[in-house]
Amino acid sequence: MKKKLWLIMSVLAFLIAGYSIVQYMVLDAQQAGFVQLKLMLSATLNSLWFIVLYIHIIFGLLALIIGPFTLSSKLRENNVRRHRIWGKLYCASILFGGSAGLYLAFHATGGWVSQWGFGLLSIGWLLTMLQALIKIKHRNLQAHQKWMLRNYALTFAAVTLRIWLPLFTILFGDEKFQYYYAVIAWLCWVPNLVVIEWYIRRKLRPILVNIH
Secondary structure, eight states: OHHHHHHHHHHHHHHHHHHHIIIIIISOGGGSHHHHHHHHTTOOOOHHHHHHHHHHHHHHHHHHHHHHHHHOHHHHHHOHHHHHHHHHHHHHHHHHHHHHHHHHHTTOTTHHHHHHHHHHHHHHHHHHHHHHHHHHHTTOHHHHHHHHHHHHHHHTHHHHHHHHHHHHHHHHOGGGHHHHHHHHHHHTTHHHHHHHHHHIIIIIHHHHHTOO
16 A cells, blocks of 8 residues: 555656646746736736746756655665665755745735745745754654655645646636635645644554664
8 A cells, every 4th residue: 555655646746747847847937827827917027036936846846756766665775875865865955945935935826825825835845854854863764754754745735736726727717816826825735744644643653663
């Protein structure tokens, strides 16, 4: 069951990463549906906003892709050195992606509700990574794994956001985008944390006890 969940999570992460690369890297970012909706709502998007958006997308996608490989116990046990390299790249991606996300949160569509939602997501993204680093520095492997799972649950918001967004668009249309986007700003990450916390407390503890 654990392997199946890991596989599903990895496939979704790679699909969203591929979609985002095509939308923002291959095609023009200004033509992306998300950007077009912001412009329709009379948002002022200067060059700095686009630069920060690209930083957030590039490093966020790196974290999204690298994450499953750092979480795999089998891959970690087969090559600890490679695991550490992937881990450092993942941490760097969170640092840049999370910092950029915090800036973008202040300009989020949907008013203060969206701003707080995405702002707390970015802060949580950075803080859970910091906690994971502190735990591994003190050689507390069990706590490190738990915080890494919490962190990737927030990284996975990139996937859940793009699942909720088309569903809400189909249900309510583009004209109400700024209202339901404020809901999605919380819905894309809060349930992720709830689910992973349940997993950590109910399913993971017996496994972690046996790790040396």
